[in-house]
Amino acid sequence: MxxxxxxxxxxxxxxxxxxxxxxxxxxxxxxxxxxxxxxxxxxxxxxxxxxxxxxxxxxxxxxxxxxxxxxxxxxxxxxxxxxxxRDKVRTEYLKLLATEPASASDTAEEYAIAEDLHAAIMEAVTGMPEQRRRIFEMSRFGGLKYQEIAKALNISVKTVETQMGRALKQLRMELAEYLIVLLYIWTHYGEK
Incomplete structure (x- = not known):
């Protein structure tokens, strides 16, 4: 060998x-x-x-x-x-969907839009370079602070900050078409 x-x-x-x-x-x-x-x-x-x-x-x-x-x-x-x-994100999302109060205005179309948005977010996150994705997930899904992420990955806090900035910019660019949908959802659920 x-x-x-x-x-x-x-x-x-x-x-x-x-x-x-x-x-x-x-x-x-x-x-x-x-x-x-x-x-x-x-x-x-x-x-x-x-x-x-x-x-x-x-x-x-x-x-x-x-x-x-x-x-x-x-x-x-x-x-x-x-x-x-990934399982934690999926579970939290399903809990959120299950706890949303149903009303007459909730339609299959709104549900489909929410599903599409979730899929687009997950696709954008999984499409990030490995280190950027890991940093983003540790911060947003794991709730870790930048210093904790830097220590866990043995990188500098500055690298974490830079990669988070790039991750957020990438998400803004890739999810731009969903901005109107997000505004609608925020407005819609903000009125209840």
Whole structure:
């Protein structure tokens, strides 16, 4: 079996045999780790497969000299945390929809608009570069302060501020068409 440095270099060059070697060497351990995290065999399998898919997609970003096992374990952990955040957002959104008082003016069209808006927001967030998305989610969905995010990600507070500014700008640009819808919703629910 090749060492981590050789495997990493071969992965970075796009060698499928290197990916297969990494998969064969680490899949079972990663699956066991994923199962320990989420207690759901199907969820664990999905997470680990997603990790290998992302590794292949982002193979050129893997740093030479990185311990592949540590990198893979960290990737599974991050995938698990990302799923928790997505589930939390989905749950909070469904709670909000369930607690909204129904009235005669609430129509299927309004519900569809709200669903479209939610989908557009989630698409815009998931389309952000990884670090920006993670910072945004930690701030907006996790309720963490910039200093807490900086410490957790081992980056400067200035980087967090810059990435949050870029995230908000990106959201404003991508969701501009929904501004009228948002104004309508705020006005509509503000009158009740």
């Amino acid at each position: 090749q060492d981590d440095i050789t495997l990493t270099e071969n992965l970075r060059r796009g060698d499928l045999k290197a990916l297969e070697s990494v998969f064969r060497s680490h899949y079972r351990d990663l699956l066991a780790y994923g199962l320990a995290l989420c207690h759901d065999p199907h969820e664990a399998e999905d997470m680990v497969q997603d990790v290998f898919f992302r590794i292949w997609e982002k193979r050129r970003q893997i740093r030479a000299g990185t311990s592949l096992k540590a990198y893979l374990v960290r990737s599974v952990r991050n995938a698990f945390l990302d799923r928790i955040k």
